[in-house]
Amino acid sequence: MGLTNKSTGIGVLDNEIKINKLTPDDKIIALGGNPNVGKSTVFNNLTGLNQHTGNWPGKTVVNAQGDYSYKNNNYILVDIPGTYSLMSSSVEEEVARDFICFGNPDTTVIVVDATCLERNLNLVLQTIEITSKVVLCVNLMDEAKRKGIEINLTKLSKKLGIPVVGTSAIKSKSLGELMEEIYKVSHNKITLNPMKIEYEKMIEDAINKIVEPLKVLFQDKLDHRWVALKLIEGDKSLLKSISEYINCSLTEEKKLMEKVDDARVLLKDEGIDAEKFRDKIVSKLVKTAEEISRDVVFIKNNNYNSFDRKLDKYLTSKKFGIPTMIALLFVVFWITITGANMPSQILSDGLFYIEDKLTDLFVWLDAPNWIHGLLVLGMFRTLAWVVSVMLPPMAIFFPLFTLLEDLGYLPRIAFNLDNYFKKACTCGKQALTMCMGFGCNAAGIIGCRIIDSPRERLIAIITNSFTPCNGRFPTLIAIITMFFAGFFSGPLQSVFSTLILTGVIVFSVIMTLSISRILSKTILKGIPSNFTLELPPYRKPKIGEVIVRSIFDRTLFVLGRAVVVAAPVGLIIWSMANIYVDNISILTHCANFLNPFAKLIGLDGYILMAFILGFPANEIVVPIIIMSYMATGSMVELDSLDQLRTLLVSNGWTWLTAVCVMLFSLMHWPCATTCLTIKKETLSFKWTLISFLLPAATGIVICFIVTQVSKIFGLI
CATH class of the missing domain: 1.10.287 (Helix Hairpins)
Structure with a gap:
């Protein structure tokens, strides 16, 4: 992965210049800094809505670019990846270093945290060794003031030999001085004399x-x-x-x-x-x-972070750390489960109302039945299922997840699980990517970029699908409610369902650790690497920003990918259910072929076929099962879980079938969106295939063992 215009991001900037019709006089500004210093807030407040986000071509690192005007000049601000160093031990560090060195920015702005200046200065010193055109932005000055920390910015500027500006980026007005210093440096209005590091x-x-x-x-x-x-x-x-x-x-x-x-x-x-x-x-x-x-x-106050220490005494302790984490997981899932029901029903009613109107339109046009079936009963109905089932829980889960991220709790999760991942010969950062997988495995795969070691990054990517994503929750919740929590009613039913679901999640974490260890001892041998884990201070989350970021950057992004993949499968499902050979649909032929094998793992041919056809989107597995049992020719929804349970039991379901469906839903091949993301992240068909086959093989083996043991001991 050598240096090219693309790899440094220069090509990206050239494209943006052409798109926005910018002139050669416009200045390119690199914005760098450690993670958790408010760099994104600085970027957002400077550029407003004039932003563009994408990958560095040739590298799996996301960049953001935007522009702002100051004194009749236009500035292109490039948000380079957050990094602790420019010594290139990770892709992020390499991208940051290469852009500063070879992207020829007119000014490099390094954002640091005023509450922990000493640690952040390491990156500043490395940067001024590379270029003299540097402006230091000491951010979070308001937070430092609350903690009794004062910084002599004038003296700091003299020592470093570069302009230093204090800001509270959450307040846009405080960025005026920063824009002034960027203007002076980029237009050579001041003489710069950065300090020279004297070695022995x-x-x-x-x-x-x-x-x-x-x-x-x-x-x-x-x-x-x-x-x-x-x-x-x-x-x-x-x-x-x-x-x-x-x-x-x-x-x-x-x-x-x-x-x-x-x-x-x-x-x-x-x-x-x-x-x-x-x-x-x-x-x-x-x-x-x-x-x-x-x-x-x-x-002024040496106990300025005493509150954080008191919290960490419990949240990161051996005794309370894991139980607290599981309790928070329970709360997040309970809110997601109970909160998604009503909006999901509203969406479903609205989309199926549109379907009725589309049907009326096709009748009015006197269109052939097969065209109506393909486009409305096939493609549109599948998309309606995906959107109505996927969007509400994602719209709840992702903001909750982002809220924990903004509070500063996610690094504590990595700290608590680091020892377990270390025993599996992997990295504690995998815990963060695993958490992201609860919302969407594709998002979790992208999150694996934070892991420096290529070996450990691959392990995290391959095992991420062992974490049940948002698309698998409806299947798990429905089965838990029908077969295991049905004897409760009212609020107790949702609580008991959440308890079982939390237990299922804990089992998925255990499987992730087990498979990670197997991989690290076989095809991906190696010792666990050390990594710098920063426990940022607890901060009051910015609710508005959390909602916007989680919905636009995560929810709609993931939903868009799922919709693109799910649309064609609707056509395939309808065709298989409505094309008959010897008076039997192709779907039934396939199910009959798969039935002997499916019985060995506690399923039946229709269930296994539903998982196969659900490859584009896990949300449509249950509707396909219903459609297959009812022989309706298109996906249908029953009015209640009681009706669904009756239908399933009449088609041979037992508690063992329910358990095996849950286990197979938990551990089977990743969906099409995730597979495409794996291919994009690894740039390898081989690792994509392994990521597909490994969880599928694991699910088959686990279901086979459970089924055969149950039969041997006469439990069914």
Whole structure:
């Protein structure tokens, strides 16, 4: 994955310039920073609605671009991925580094958190080693003030040699000074003199050996000292990127490489190998950040984060951490289950009312019955099912999930589960991607980008479908209510259903850990990597932003993908149910063929066929089962769960059938949307196929064991 206009994002910017008819005088501004520093808020308040979001071409990292005007000038703001470092141990770090180095931004703005300046300064120091055109935005000044933290911004600016602006990004007015400093830097209105990081004498001597030939080769394209450091370090991905940037292979520059070899020999004679060299560079940056912070940060109240510590004493403890997490899971699912019923019914009534009107239209047009069947009873009815069943719970679950994210609780989940994932030889960050999978497995797959290790990222992607998504909840809830919670009534029924569903979710987590460990010991061998887990301060969530972000960025995005995939399957389902061979529909022929195998795993041919036809969208599995049993030729809905239970029991369902359907729903192939996302994220048909086959094989084996054990012990 070398450096190209596409990989740096330059190509994306060029496209945006053409789309918006921008002029060559417009300035490109890179916006960087650690995660959880309010970078997105700065971006949103500066650009307003003038935003565009997409992937960096050639890389699976999302970027956002927007523009704003200031003093009759237009600025293109590029929100580069949040990262703790530019030393390229992850795709996000590589993208951020490459855009700052080779995207030629007119100004790079680094956003830091005023409440933890010392930790954030590490990224700032790395950035000013690369470019002098930097503006430091010290955000969350209001939060720092509440905690009794004062920062001498003037002194900080003098020490760093770059403009420093204090902001409270949630208040748009506080960004005026930031826009002014960006204007000055991008238009060369001020002289910049960023601080020079002084390393120990041996390292400085090694750098000086390389700087002179670099001046001839690079001229003013890149900072010579920084390139010298990277040459000594031997960062292969960066060296390849630099070579493509200057259209010249660094490794073929003999005089330069001789100097690099001399520098490495000089360091080796002093006992400094490549690993120790990197450690010394990092240590110097950390020490410099500590010294600067000590001089400019003044804390009036040393117990400013005592409230956070008290909460974490329980939320991250061995005794209360996991139970609290499960309790919150229960609450989220209970709200989702009880809250989705009414809007789902309203949507269903509205969409099926439209279906009736479409039927009237086709009758008025005197259209053939098969066209009406394909387009209305097939495609539209399938889409109506997907939207009415999928949208309400997603519209509830995703805001709740985003709320926990804004509160700062999700990193605590990763902390609580890190030890378990470590035992499975994977990464604690997988817990976050697993949580995202509860809403939609496709969203969970995309979330795997936060995992640095390619091996651990693959494990997280492959196992994400073991987490039941929003599309599988209706099936699980219906079966739990009909066969296991039916003897309760009123509020107790929803509570008991939620308890069983929570138990099912805990089982899915156990399966995720088990399969992750099996993968890490077989086809994806390796030891778990260490990762930096930041526990951000608890913050008051911005309700309006949470609702907008969760609905537009998650709910509608996922629903749109599902609708695109589900539309053609409606045509296929109707055709199979209405085309007859020897007076038997193709659907029945297929079910009869699958029946012997399905019986071995506690299902029947129609159920297994429904799961197969439900590949585009899990929401349509139950309607297909109903349609098959009733031989109606199109998907239908019964008026109550009691009617549905009667229909299922009359077609041979027992408690074992219900259990096996739940288990198979929990563990079977991912839906089409998820498979497409896996292919896009891994860029590999092989891993997509493994991600499809592994959960399916697991579900078949588990159902087979449960069925045969039940028969052996005479439980049915």
